[in-house]
Amino acid sequence: MTMIRVENLKKSFGNLEVIKDMSTVVEEKEVICVIGPSGSGKSTFLRCLNRLEEITGGHVYIEGVDITNPKVDINQIRQDVGMVFQQFNLFPHKSVLENVILAPMKVKKSDRKASEQKAYELLDKVGLREKAKAYPGELSGGQKQRVAIARALAMDPKIMLFDEPTSALDPEMVGDVLDVMKQLAREGMTMVVVTHEMGFAAEMGDRVLFIDGGYIVEENVPKELFGNPQHERTKAFLSKVL
Amino acid sequence: MQRAGVRCIFLCKGDRCMDTIVNAFPYLMEGLQVTLYIFAIAIVFGFLIGLVVALFRLAPLKILNWIAKIFVDAIRGTPFIVQLFFIYFGLNSLDFISLDSTTAGIVTVAINAGAYFSEIIRAGIQSIDKGQTEAARSLGLNSTQNMRYVILPQAFRRMLPTITNQAIISLKDTSLLSVIGVADLTQEGRIQASATFDAFNVYLILGIIYFVVIYLLSMLASFVERKFVLR
Numbered sequence A: 001m002t003m004i005r006v007e008n009l010k011k012s013f014g015n016l017e018v019i020k021d022m023s024t025v026v027e028e029k030e031v032i033c034v035i036g037p038s039g040s041g042k043s044t045f046l047r048c049l050n051r052l053e054e055i056t057g058g059h060v061y062i063e064g065v066d067i068t069n070p071k072v073d074i075n076q077i078r079q080d081v082g083m084v085f086q087q088f089n090l091f092p093h094k095s096v097l098e099n100v101i102l103a104p105m106k107v108k109k110s111d112r113k114a115s116e117q118k119a120y121e122l123l124d125k126v127g128l129r130e131k132a133k134a135y136p137g138e139l140s141g142g143q144k145q146r147v148a149i150a151r152a153l154a155m156d157p158k159i160m161l162f163d164e165p166t167s168a169l170d171p172e173m174v175g176d177v178l179d180v181m182k183q184l185a186r187e188g189m190t191m192v193v194v195t196h197e198m199g200f201a202a203e204m205g206d207r208v209l210f211i212d213g214g215y216i217v218e219e220n221v222p223k224e225l226f227g228n229p230q231h232e233r234t235k236a237f238l239s240k241v242l
Numbered sequence B: 001m002q003r004a005g006v007r008c009i010f011l012c013k014g015d016r017c018m019d020t021i022v023n024a025f026p027y028l029m030e031g032l033q034v035t036l037y038i039f040a041i042a043i044v045f046g047f048l049i050g051l052v053v054a055l056f057r058l059a060p061l062k063i064l065n066w067i068a069k070i071f072v073d074a075i076r077g078t079p080f081i082v083q084l085f086f087i088y089f090g091l092n093s094l095d096f097i098s099l100d101s102t103t104a105g106i107v108t109v110a111i112n113a114g115a116y117f118s119e120i121i122r123a124g125i126q127s128i129d130k131g132q133t134e135a136a137r138s139l140g141l142n143s144t145q146n147m148r149y150v151i152l153p154q155a156f157r158r159m160l161p162t163i164t165n166q167a168i169i170s171l172k173d174t175s176l177l178s179v180i181g182v183a184d185l186t187q188e189g190r191i192q193a194s195a196t197f198d199a200f201n202v203y204l205i206l207g208i209i210y211f212v213v214i215y216l217l218s219m220l221a222s223f224v225e226r227k228f229v230l231r
Ligand SMILES: Nc1ncnc2c1ncn2[C@@H]1O[C@H](COP(=O)(O)OP(=O)(O)OP(=O)(O)O)[C@@H](O)[C@H]1O
Pocket: A013, A016, A018, A036, A037, A038, A039, A040, A041, A042, A043, A044, A045
């Protein structure tokens, strides 16, 4: 089943054309990694997938629904599309547990008991049950990011978007977060991951998209894209980061 | 003979001085009740006005932005006493409006505080990182839920000191209501000053009462602040 279909996506900020023409398809349970130079529009691409950015042109279909259609209830769509940010964006005035149960309770209107039970399961999954009562300010970066993942998972999303989830972390914390993501991928979550972790892309990616200059320059299985890049720009980029 | 009291410093041992205090104090306390009553109502409405105007100011609709901006500019650009006269004398001169002085006073303080509150609240909302809204919206919260559960609680903690400041200013503004005859603390002070022929001590006590009330108000605010300290 096709989870995401991007057709001729365009996105400009004023005169700046960040995404010129991008099309791709993400099937159920696929893990897609997005790589590319800084400022090439990776975050913008990802943010178009849940309409955090207003889309300038083209279409994005989430489970067949065209989210560029203004009549679509985007809040409904977003419940199915979890997002994890580079800067975590936990709610600092709420405890870890409250962070996780907020959306289930307010958006899905599920009762507190069920929400908390689910939250504890998810915190178990990311290894942070004992931090349930802590506040984000009391956590390390790696712990914050794992809470952010639990928070997104609490809505039972069918798709998870990750925007450089490990880029703001100290090196020793990266592994914990990647482990959680790998487990998620193995469980069959459909994932789109913007990352600088080429190791993760190579190991977990079903496909890798290389973005540059407003286009998806190259799209392939990791073995091919990393081992046998077809485009000069891909080669140049990879030679810098590998 | 009457002049003796003037030379008498507050809390001195002189009979006249104690007389003044004993005679005037009950009246001043009645005035204080009126002041606190007016303040409490005006500050609650002022806050609600401020919240609505701030949301208008930040709304995606241009017309709402303009309404909010004109309102805030008009209030900030005119003296409080002129606003008070406009509402009490100006509006009352219209056939279909009749406000007693207390109501006019409450309305003026509420509107005046509302304009200043709205600027404080707007700045508070804008000071919250955009990532908070993005996280909330990506979880499926609509913009109202985002405001209510994510942005405003954080913004209010940050705004509390400035809000307290404005509340204190508004409390002091209520003393101007005596001009239109509201029987507030200042008005009672004026009456007692002439009734006792001891303006020095009465106004001294008056000042001390305001000071104590404002001091308690700031204590309450810093208690609340500590209780809800942003982690
Ligand atoms: N809200 C915005 N307004 C104006 N320009 C923006 C906005 N967001 C992004 N841009 C611009 O769009 C371009 C792409 O930004 P984007 O954040 O998508 O890049 P990126 O590939 O994620 O980079 P990085 O690897 O540094 O995160 C950049 O030139 C950036 O300055």
